[in-house]
Every structure is written in C-alpha cells, then in structure tokens.
Amino acid sequence: MQVYLNGSYLDHKEAAVSVSDRGFVFGDGIYEVTRVVNGRFFKEKEHLERLEEGLAGLKINLDETRKKQIPEISRELLKRNGHTEGEAAVYLQITRGSAWPRTHTFPDPEVPPTLYLATSPFTPHTKLHETGVDAITISDVRWARCYLKTVNLLPNTLAKQQAEDAGVNSAVMIRDGMVTESPNANIFGVKDGALYTYPATNYILNGITRRTVLEIAEERGIPVHYTPVSEQELFELDELFFSGTTTDIQPVTVLDGKNIGTGKPGPVVRQIQEGYRERLYGE
Numbered sequence: 125m126q127v128y129l130n131g132s133y134l135d136h137k138e139a140a141v142s143v144s145d146r147g148f149v150f151g152d153g154i155y156e157v158t159r160v161v162n163g164r165f166f167k168e169k170e171h172l173e174r175l176e177e178g179l180a181g182l183k184i185n186l187d188e189t190r191k192k193q194i195p196e197i198s199r200e201l202l203k204r205n206g207h208t209e210g211e212a213a214v215y216l217q218i219t220r221g222s223a224w225p226r227t228h229t230f231p232d233p234e235v236p237p238t239l240y241l242a243t244s245p246f247t248p249h250t251k252l253h254e255t256g257v258d259a260i261t262i263s264d265v266r267w268a269r270c271y272l273k274t275v276n277l278l279p280n281t282l283a284k285q286q287a288e289d290a291g292v293n294s295a296v297m298i299r300d301g302m303v304t305e306s307p308n309a310n311i312f313g314v315k316d317g318a319l320y321t322y323p324a325t326n327y328i329l330n331g332i333t334r335r336t337v338l339e340i341a342e343e344r345g346i347p348v349h350y351t352p353v354s355e356q357e358l359f360e361l362d363e364l365f366f367s368g369t370t371t372d373i374q375p376v377t378v379l380d381g382k383n384i385g386t387g388k389p390g391p392v393v394r395q396i397q398e399g400y401r402e403r404l405y406g407e
C-alpha cells in the first residue's frame with residue numbers, strides 16, 4: 125500500500141515523519157476522511173472547505189500550490205492502490221511541520237507543513253445500519269474548539285475504548301446536561317417526527333454527513349430543531365441516530381441498557397438512510 129508524504133509516493137512501511145514533527149509532539153494538526161465510491165468522491169468540496177477552515181483555525185500556512193494538488197494526489201493514490209473500484213476512504217492529515225527545539229510557540233521562521241495522504245478499502249457497517257447499535261452515555265470532557273477537526277483525539281479514543289470495554293458499540297457524549305455528539309459521529313434525536321440536533325457551535329464538529337442529513341430532512345419535509353437533547357429527554361425520544369463519514373446513518377436503539385423508543389430503528393431514520401444512500405451511491 126502506498127501513501128503520499130511531502131511530495132513522494134512511498135510504501136507505507138517506509139513513510140516516516142520526524143520525531144520533531146509537531147503532529148507527533150503536540151497533536152498540532154488537522155485531518156479529513158472522505159468516502160469514495162467507484163472512484164467518485166462524496167462531498168469532496170465540503171471536505172476541502174472544512175480543511176481550509178481547519179488550517180485557518182490553527183493558523184497553519186499550507187501554500188496554495190500544495191493545497192491545489194490535494195485532489196490530484198488523492199486520485200493518483202487511489203489509482204496506485206487499486207481503490208478506484210468499489211468503496212474506499214481517503215485519509216488526509218496536515219501538521220504544522222517539523223521544528224527543533226521543541227517550543228510551544230509556532231516555529232519562527234515558519235517551517236513547511238507536513239502533508240500526508242493514505243487510501244484504504246472501505247466496508248460500510250451495513251449490518252449495524254440495519255439492526256441499530258447500543259451505546260453508553262459518557263461525559264464530554266473535550267476542549268471548547270470541537271468545531272476544528274484536529275488530530276487531538278485522545279478524549280474521543282478514550283471514550284470509544286470505554287464503550288468497547290462496556291461491551292457496546294459507541295458512546296453518547298454529554299456536556300452541561302446536553303447531548304453533544306459521539307466520539308466519531310454527530311447525533312440526532314427524533315421526537316414526534318421532528319429532528320433535534322445540537323446547533324453547530326464550538327462544542328461539536330459540524331459533520332459533512334450531519335449537513336447532508338439536514339438537506340435530506342428539508343427535501344422530505346422533516347422538521348428540524350437546532351435544540352440539543354437533554355440527558356433527561358434522551359429516554360423520551362422516539363429515535364436516536366448517529367451520522368458520520370465512516371458511520372453513515374446508524375440508528376442507536378439501546379442506551380445505557382434501556383431501549384430508545386421501541387428498541388428498533390424507527391421510520392424517520394429509515395427515511396434519512398434512504399436519502400443518504402441515494403446521494404452516496406447515486407441510486
């Protein structure tokens with residue numbers, strides 16, 4: 125499997141970054157994951173726009189020439205790895221670059237950012253989309269800039285592991301008594317046929333899939349309330365579901381051992397799943 129690193133296509137076993145890379149030392153970087161179906165990128169423009177916002181948010185200056193090469197590099201890598209047929213995912217990471225000695229402040233003079241891309245075959249979680257998943261509630265202990273898709277994912281990985289250790293699929297994170305998101309997806313509640321979602325503030329990542337769900341809701345006349353679901357309201361919901369690039373649209377049927385609604389995926393999530401499949405696969 126080949127990867128792209130700072131201008132070269134390399135075997136993934138040979139690709140290496142410096143120990144003084146700020147991504148390694150500080151988690152000083154951003155990333156994106158984009159789905160590809162038969163060589164067709166899904167919501168590429170939106171992912172590239174969010175990447176720009178992330179670069180601006182972290183004040184990382186990736187020069188325009190390198191930035192413009194990203195779509196071409198992604199396609200070349202998919203081709204080299206034989207991922208132009210079927211489903212694939214493109215992982216992209218940019219860090220502030222490598223600087224010695226280690227200082228919290230940004231390198232002065234500036235150093236070139238590290239640009240890394242990898243592709244992999246992707247298998248959707250079709251069975252879980254059908255059955256729904258179980259989850260636990262946990263405290264959202266992340267920082268207050270969750271709108272940036274940074275590689276600082278320790279609270280997210282610890283939360284996901286906590287769920288795994290509890291024998292469930294995922295976690296529903298709660299901040300100040302309100303449901304924010306899961307460690308790797310956004311969350312929607314459904315009550316009386318309407319969607320409830322945390323507004324796109326600094327406390328959530330405004331997922332590209334989330335935005336697609338909102339488009340589908342509008343198209344299908346499903347009302348949307350940009351109001352967070354409280355911890356108490358969770359168990360009064362009719363339905364609950366996750367949305368994310370690698371999660372797709374995933375019903376959550378059991379939370380903390382208790383059923384959400386009937387304990388089965390409901391009619392609203394089924395409509396959203398249908399609308400999502402139409403867009404992703406062009407059905």
Ligand SMILES: Cc1ncc(COP(=O)(O)O)c(C=O)c1O
Nearest residue numbers: 308309310329331332333368369
């Ligand atoms: C914390 C978090 N929220 C939401 C999402 C969903 O975002 P998207 O739909 O853009 O994949 C992700 C995806 O990685 C995530 O890590």
